Amino acid sequence: MWETEVAIRHRGCPISDVSIDHPEVRFENVRRVASGDGRAKRLLRFEGERAAVESFVEDFRDHPSADSLERADEERGWPGVAHYVSEIDFAEGNPPIRRLVEQAGCFRHPTVVVRSGIEHWTIYTGNKDEVREFVDSVERFDNDVNVLRSVHVEALTDGEAVRHGPFRSSLTDRQAQTFRAALSIGYYDGHSQVTMEDIAAHLGVHRSTAGEHLKRAEDALLSEVGSRLFPGVEAGHRPMKH
Template structure:
């Protein structure tokens, strides 16, 4: 199975569109977190006071370097709602988003990867319905060329795992529960906590299940197109096969 990568840019109303149009030398790189965005803002030009004021108004400044050599600012912002966002559309069309999003001269630049070229085409048609869009490239990716940028942000791996579940997972890991042979037992791990064994085990199993679910998309990408099946396992039936 081949992987298919598409890079494209879109234009629509967004808090960063006006800023990047007003300052054409500006580049904004955007990473999505669970409840906000981290922005890296750069320009090779000496920043004006108007530009600095606009950038500082975006959110909480985490780092700023602004002098005659140019501008480099890292800020945390919560301007764009991710509800029903373009990322939701990527997911609906089985396309994996490769961060960051790059904003420049009023355009948002995205790169996605999918297993099926048809999913890429469907996604682009969906976006054309309400956005100006320009496709920059569409390529097939050999399995051995899977880009390192496919690595998912750490917060995505632990999405929806509660603090208690994370604590149970960390305790098990640090005490050799996942080693072979095991360095400890569930009973011993629960004894290190203030909760019953059944409660501790529930936290641990839920953490394991959520972690594996979150990493599933990356696992499928890593194994996509593998010529041999080292376990000799039968492939899972498709929905069409199940219907038969």
């Protein structure tokens, strides 16, 4: 089984288009449910300051492809997170990415994390050629695609095995590379004597560069973990990607 993470700028999709102007809002396309009339509703999760989320919602509703967007949870103060249900009417010649995943014969992680216009998808397939077929089909509709990672995994035993996608999408390529290097050479092992200089040498970069990327990666991952362990805690400032 191949696991592939791709970053997509989906032009014409309100989720991708609107989030470009709202980088301070973290956004997840959590679930999709088909209705009897051939249409579908999406459960969307917004995370950020109240004013920023409300501005995002207003712009989303103004997008020509957005049919509706309604609050799904009760408004009790502002816990930093809000859920909405939306309907999107994709224009002819601009199919939803989900359809292209299925047409390529791939499976997908149900949650798609979006930030600054970029949709982070995790897809699975037994044939790596299907990944190329999927990427080509997305590009064919004038969208930008960046394959972040494609690895062979032994098995997917249950739903928990694919829940790490949103965590990886919180990191830039360099942050992920630095964190992976630190992990691989034992930086986080108990009583480890691995230093930042060792990580920098492993990557072939300056110590300060390695330190900056690792600190940002740690901040992003801890923030992601914290938001899931304590969803009612007010969302604070999240480190920006560089």
